[in-house]
Amino acid sequence: MKRITALVLAALVILAIGLAAAETADTSKAKYVFFFIGDGMSSPQTTAAQYYLGTRGNPDADTPMAAPLTFTQFPVSGQINTFDATSFAPDSASTATSMSTGHKTLSGSINVGFTQGEKGLVPDAEQPFKIITEYAKEASMKVGVITSVSLDHATPAAFYAKAPKRNAYYDIAVQGLTGGVVDFLGGGSYLQPTGPDKDQKDVLDVARENGFAVYNTREEIRAVDGNAGNVLAISPDLQDSSALPYEIDRLASNDGSLSLAEFTAAGIRAMEGNEKGFFMMVEGGKIDWAGHANDVGAVIYDIYALSDAVQVAVDFARSHPEDTLIVVTGDHETGGMTIGYAETGYDVHMDYLQNQKLSYVAFDRMLSDMAASQASFDDVMAAVAENYGLTREEGSALSLNARDISRLSAAYTFGMLPSSQRAGVTGPEEKLHYGGYNPVSVTASHILANKAGIDFSSYSHTGVSLPVYAVGAGAELFNGHYDNTQIFDRFMDAMGLAK
Ligand SMILES: [Zn+2]
Incomplete structure (x- = not known):
């Protein structure tokens, strides 16, 4: 664990350097747009990640020490409410829909509305919502969708698909590969590559038939460049449910497997040559999974993975300071995590967490x-x-x-x-x-x-609001306390797009 922490600390020293250029950006139109979503990430998670890092870096300090994450240094911060059409503690499908389309819907639904059924409200495929990536595509921007979990999971799906039920994995996957919206898909694999009954055409063949270059080796993905065309980049190193390994395990194994940051860099290389820029969504999906399992070490290290990916965008912004926008937030809190526990009173011992090895x-x-x-x-x-x-x-x-x-x-x-x-x-x-x-x-x-000194109140999602961090062109639009549907509106304004 000491070795892991040294790696993270080294990364953070480097990251502090890139921010100054991005902070000077004016309010000109955002051409290169990054939207990072820490699934299940709210203030307790980011606070724990900062104080664990700070404590490890300052073992002799008498006072609590917070080390910054890439995005906690951004000049603009806001706060969003996360409730959905019916639920105070919403799911990833409805919250991502709010942010990707500006509409509230039912938990479990992706980019479609709902109607009154015989036994209550039901999803309504006849009410599709237009996705921010569809608007971006119409404006000739490229579109990238990257996640540490499977590409057909609810959060990434909300940036390219419409589905009454989030578990229609095969249908969702096919929409992403045939819809003409996404140019770069990267991260984990697919949950049902040949459909729920394993009798459909393999999604990788669907991808190839629709003009995607399919890469699934570390070397190919590290070599992606602007000549690649449409790219489907799937990590060969998957741990559970077609997802990348937890960052705590990836760093401990030191096996050279691809990080979320490397997928972000590959997406940038593939799309940065586009004259009209790009919109890229990058999800840290396993922060949520670790939160469900009440695994604080895994939560913290997956936040570092997200922070490293954000740093790649910050580095990119140094070359494009006038027209790059980077926004980081969560979709809902997971686990009811808090810092402060009955048995420890006012004492918190972040350093104890270094004993967790996996x-x-x-x-x-x-x-x-x-x-x-x-x-x-x-x-x-x-x-x-x-x-x-x-x-x-x-x-x-x-x-x-x-x-x-x-x-x-x-x-x-x-x-x-x-x-x-x-x-x-x-x-x-x-x-x-x-x-x-x-x-x-x-x-x-x-x-x-x-x-x-940390505790969890739930194995599920909770209803607390979430911080939003922004830097660059149009970042000031993300100030204030607002509804998660406003994320969509503010991105549209920043990109100069009209509904
Ligand atoms: Zn979620």
């Missing part, structure tokens, strides 16, 4: 192997000590107390059951304690977070 997904895999070999509680506790620093030995800041051990013991007893038996005995208590995640893994995450 994401919950990587630890789950370890635990599932251990379950298969019927590992003992002692063996599992050794793995918890190795990967989270939580120890049964006394005298350390991360020594487990009797209550912690009993929580882990209960999690072990439950977690080692075959999943078929586990389902039969899962009740409200288990749902509350484990949220459907590996019981040992999520309990270790909870205990480490709590000892650091």
Whole structure:
């Protein structure tokens, strides 16, 4: 973890250099537009990321130290409300729809409205919303969509597809490759490349037939240039659900796999030669997934991955300071994360988090192997000590107390059951304690977070508002506290486009 932190610190020292040029931009029309979305990212997540970094960089400091992220240094900041047509705690489909089209809709719907059905409101495919990328395309801008998760996931989909239900993955994928809107698609892969029943034409063939160059090696993607034409760039290194690895695991493995920042750079190289510029959406999608799992280390490192990707845009803006706009926000908060916990009172110990060595997904895999070999509680506790620093030995800041051990013991007893038996005995208590995640893994995450002074109130999304950060041409439009539908309007104004 120390090595990882050194890498991140080095990156942040470099990033501070690029901002001055972008800050001097006037209010001329935005020609190169970057929209970064940290899925599930609100103030608690960005605050934790800043203070973890600052604490690691200043181990002897007596006062809390915040290190800046790329986007927390932007001169303009605003705040958005996130509720959707019916839900205070909305989902990624409806919130992305708000930002990509300016319309509220139902959770689960992408870029379509809704109507009164027999049993309540239902999505209505007959009410399609026009997407900001469609307006940009009409103005001869190029369009890029990049994500750390699968390309057919709700957030990226909202920038190229219209679907009453977000889980129509194949239909969504095909719309992106045949719709004539997207020029560059990059990041994870597809969830249903041959359709839900595996009997449709492979989406990669659909891409090739529609003029996309399909790249799926590190070398090809690192070599993308302006001669590439339309590009579909899929990372060969995927971890879970066709997504890039968690950044905490990617850095720990140091295996040279592609980062979100590298996809952002590839998208810029592919599109920057266009006379009318581009609109590029880049999503840090696994901040949300880590939030669902209450995995604070994975949340923080995926925010660093997003911050590094934003830095690529800031570097680009140095060559185009008059007409580049960079906006960074989230779509909703995930996990009900907060800094401050009952057991630690006013104390927060961000440095404890350095003991976490991997994401919950990587630890789950370890635990599932251990379950298969019927590992003992002692063996599992050794793995918890190795990967989270939580120890049964006394005298350390991360020594487990009797209550912690009993929580882990209960999690072990439950977690080692075959999943078929586990389902039969899962009740409200288990749902509350484990949220459907590996019981040992999520309990270790909870205990480490709590000892650091961090807690989570949910395994789902919450309804708190989100910060917006902006720099460059038209950035001042993003000032103030407003509705997430206004993100669409303000982008349109910044680009000089009319509805
Ligand atoms: Zn989301």
